[in-house]
Amino acid sequence: HHFNSEAFLEGRSLIISGMVVIKANIRNENFQAARETLGRVLHTLQDFYSHSNWVELGYKEPFINLIRPDLPLENLAVNTATCSDCASGTCPNPILPNILKQKKLTSGYMGIFSANKPRKCSHGGASDLTSTAIPRGGISKDERRSDNVALHNAAVNAATAASLQLLEDIRLAAGNNDFLRMMGIARSSVVCFVIDTTGSMSDDIDEARAVVIKIIDSKKGTQDEPSEYILVPFNDPFGPMFRTTNPDKMKEEISKLTANGGGDIPEMCLSGLQLQLALTGAPASSNIYVFTDAPAKDIALKDTIVALIRSTKSTVSFFMTGASRRRRRSLRAPSFEDYRDLALASGGQAIRVSKKQLPEATDIILDTSTSALVTVLQRARNPGKQEMFSFMLDKSLQNITIYITGTSITFTLTNPAVNQTQSEASGKLGTIQNVGNLRRIHLNDDKQTGTWQININS
Numbered sequence: 001h002h003f004n005s006e007a008f009l010e011g012r013s014l015i016i017s018g019m020v021v022i023k024a025n026i027r028n029e030n031f032q033a034a035r036e037t038l039g040r041v042l043h044t045l046q047d048f049y050s051h052s053n054w055v056e057l058g059y060k061e062p063f064i065n066l067i068r069p070d071l072p073l074e075n076l077a078v079n080t081a082t083c084s085d086c087a088s089g090t091c092p093n094p095i096l097p098n099i100l101k102q103k104k105l106t107s108g109y110m111g112i113f114s115a116n117k118p119r120k121c122s123h124g125g126a127s128d129l130t131s132t133a134i135p136r137g138g139i140s141k142d143e144r145r146s147d148n149v150a151l152h153n154a155a156v157n158a159a160t161a162a163s164l165q166l167l168e169d170i171r172l173a174a175g176n177n178d179f180l181r182m183m184g185i186a187r188s189s190v191v192c193f194v195i196d197t198t199g200s201m202s203d204d205i206d207e208a209r210a211v212v213i214k215i216i217d218s219k220k221g222t223q224d225e226p227s228e229y230i231l232v233p234f235n236d237p238f239g240p241m242f243r244t245t246n247p248d249k250m251k252e253e254i255s256k257l258t259a260n261g262g263g264d265i266p267e268m269c270l271s272g273l274q275l276q277l278a279l280t281g282a283p284a285s286s287n288i289y290v291f292t293d294a295p296a297k298d299i300a301l302k303d304t305i306v307a308l309i310r311s312t313k314s315t316v317s318f319f320m321t322g323a324s325r326r327r328r329r330s331l332r333a334p335s336f337e338d339y340r341d342l343a344l345a346s347g348g349q350a351i352r353v354s355k356k357q358l359p360e361a362t363d364i365i366l367d368t369s370t371s372a373l374v375t376v377l378q379r380a381r382n383p384g385k386q387e388m389f390s391f392m393l394d395k396s397l398q399n400i401t402i403y404i405t406g407t408s409i410t411f412t413l414t415n416p417a418v419n420q421t422q423s424e425a426s427g428k429l430g431t432i433q434n435v436g437n438l439r440r441i442h443l444n445d446d447k448q449t450g451t452w453q454i455n456i457n458s
Helices: 008-027 031-051 095-103 149-174 177-184 199-219 248-255 272-281 299-312 335-347 363-368
Strands: 190-196 228-234 243-246 287-292 315-320 348-352 387-394 401-405 410-412 419-421 428-433 439-443 450-457
Touching: 008 149, 008 177, 031 149, 031 177, 149 177, 149 272, 190 199, 199 287, 199 363, 228 248, 243 248, 299 387, 315 335, 315 363, 335 348, 348 363, 363 439, 401 450
Parallel strands: 190 228, 190 287, 287 315, 315 348
Antiparallel strands: 228 243, 387 450, 401 439, 410 419, 410 450, 428 439
């Protein structure tokens, strides 16, 4: 795995077989598995330049034979001494002159449990027991030291160029789009819908279907077209997860959803299988939208879901319809506040509306399902007192929207020169939309840059 002890054939075999696995996983859209294998393969490839004498031989370009199974590994230093003794362990280049002249390839021997080695170069360092056996010292260029600066830099440059060669080989085989998906890079956002399909959700499912179709139709062919769609229905049983890059297939799949069984009872919204399907099935930094009409029954999983949200850096927004208790009967009783806490942890929103209001609330999905979204300010506050929040806007920001969620709220928005209160639906600063517990304020295009303020009271 590290090209130690002249294991050139074995090391190359790991690289070649790993590249085959990466390309196969990309074809099967197993991008996480491909990416993990890529990390292991790149580690081995890069270690060749640090642990061998490739740069000592004067080579500056990568050894292309390591990623080409059709090219042989020749001129290996078999059955011959390779290094001179270095008592200090810091000799600049201990490779024997005849090895350098004949351009023979060797690598340092590494002994963690034993100092035994042939009369060859050692890897070197405190953890290498062979470095104290003659010939002493080591040729590893893992670390930059005063005695090996030039060789370390040359190894870094060669390893970087070799990594680019390998990535280019994979890119040419996979194509640009799948290569970027494998690398965790998407030209636009991934949108995931987690939808409660219990019996009371028929109207909500109709709205979710309409939202998906609206997103597909309005963003198709634009910069904001989602790079992938994911659908996770939850009921009993849960799933299965559906994912596609084809918008028409997503339309077809969501049209199959129906509500059945159950009623207005606390749902298993946080169950590991349900929400984890969305969080672990979707790429990092995905936008996840959850539709349900009841608090989470499986509140014990709340901390687990927070950890998953943070590890994947995904944004989760909840749309809850139907009645909810104003107060918890106990600290463990599920409530809408659980969704609020999870949304806050992810940078999303927790929106509570009636079923009739749901179509208006889902405008937020069109706002936020873009890879170009930036959160300038997010705050959670305790009700019952007046607070002032400041934020800075500059010329690089466009399509600025403010979301305020809560009940019995009054607020005043102030730019550097003008005020607008919550009672002015269409004012000098922007347009205010009230739906359920959400105030959505879309700022006018002629906004002023500088420090803005929101004064909130409840």
